[in-house]
Amino acid sequence: MTKKIVIIDDEPLARSIVAEYLQTHPELELVAECNNGFEGVKAIMQHKPDLIFLDIQMPKINGFEMLEILDEKPPVIFTTAFDEFAIKAFEANAIDYLLKPFDKTRFDNALKKWKEQKTTEKEIAALIENTNKQPEEKNRIVVRNGSDIQIIPTSDIVYIEAYDDYVKIFTKDSYYLKKKTMSYYEETLDPAVFFRTHRSFIINLQQLTKIEPLEKNTFVVILKNGKKVPLSRTGYSKLKELLGI
């Protein structure tokens, strides 16, 4: 049975070399070549490939962000030119990667490894979780709704609320669901801008207008859009310290 392959890279020549090397493997069928992560998401959802070759640095959303928003993550071989941090992460998580430029032998070895032991979704999820964010990722969150992909600048976030296994990310006009934990965002968002008021809430401090007592010993913060967000007792003392009041 033939296996389906998708190549995702923003450089045409970088895709063509992978396609060329694939020609000696008739059991592998190249079903799509994608210019960027958006096309990549579509192609993966459409073809459900058995393997993808994925570049990291790409327009708008990088390879990690593309994988992150996929519900079903396909086995992947990363292709990258130079990326110290990513390479460390690949090695730590036993993920296959090819360093550009690579020759046919290396390419075939990677394929051989993939045939013997496919990277599991779990490993890929762990990789994304553990990888240090690429610098460009620190200022944005990528979300997907069906095949519609949105990039939210972190400065647009008003607050984040826990929602079962998901979080709801609220902007001025809308909200987005993302399968992540509150503690993940507490750790990755800029602590000078975002503050966890409560087990289930993180707010953008620039949206904060006032702190009001609710009952004895309980408080709420009121945001610019009028939203009241609960403030836990420890949150209250930490917030007071942070704001210097």
Next chain:
Amino acid sequence: MNTGLSYSFSKILLGFFCCWLLASALQAHVLHQFGLTWEISIKDGLVSNGLLSLVGLLTLNIYRFYQPGKSNRIYRFALGLAIAVFYIFILKYLLIYVIPNNADYLLFLQKSIYLRFIFAFLLIGFITLANWIQNNSNEQKEKEKKQADVEALLREAELSKLRQQLQPHFLFNSLNSINALIGTKPYEARQMVQQLSDFLRGTLKKDEQKVVPLKEEFEQLKLYLEIEKVRFGHRLKVEMNITEQSQSFLIPPLLLQPIVENAIKFGLYDTIGEIMITVISKTEPGYLIVEVQNPYDGSTQSANKGTGFGLSSIKRRLYLLYARNDLMTTHKTETVFTTTLKIPQSA
């Protein structure tokens, strides 16, 4: 008294020897006036001044190998006092040994011992003081020189680091493109190898020069752009708008390329479609102005996002070269990001 550390030791010795003879003669003469015989006077003069010379040498040598801290004046004072006491102690026994069994002389010695002590202490104090002053000024000079050296070195290192920030990403991706071309379009592969080599040679060669004509910088830039065009295919378009006059104006080498690099990166990774990079050069009295524009998507960028590493290092380099912070400015609209460079032209 000879205290210079810079003088050779033999010269110091000779100086001491002369001073010793002179001082001994003088002292013998004075002692003779007090009614001592010539023999005793000369013996006393030679012994006490000889010992004093030795003690002076000892003091100098102590300071030669050991310098108490600058603030440690009390220590220097105590050391001087100790040496003076030591001198008197030795002198007394030495004189009694050289001039034995003479009650008159012994009485005279006892009477004059305080005077001798004060004289020795003053002399040692003088050596200490002179040594301290010279040492201080030496130290100061050395410190200043070291400071200047360190600054020059740092500047040089920083400049060359900023200049030579060869982008490994660019290099490896270019090699990857060449690798792809070898199979399908070997002629273009060769062409790209040539361009890449010329480009790399250019980045290495320009290292020593301080400024180059804009024309030369543009040649280097064109090489870079040709390579990027091969990598990104039809996505990348470049427009150059250069006034004839500005071509001969001077610019630090490899200053423009990282700005264009930044513009391409920004443009290519911030938008999906085709991008247009525009380079404009013009002149103002005393300045060369270069503008680089790239498309930009204001809606997906955080408002607080900085200018990125590429540009901050340019700013730093301009500061190191011209000691000014206002030579590079950036301006952004919803769709266009502009970087403007102002290069002072020395008359």
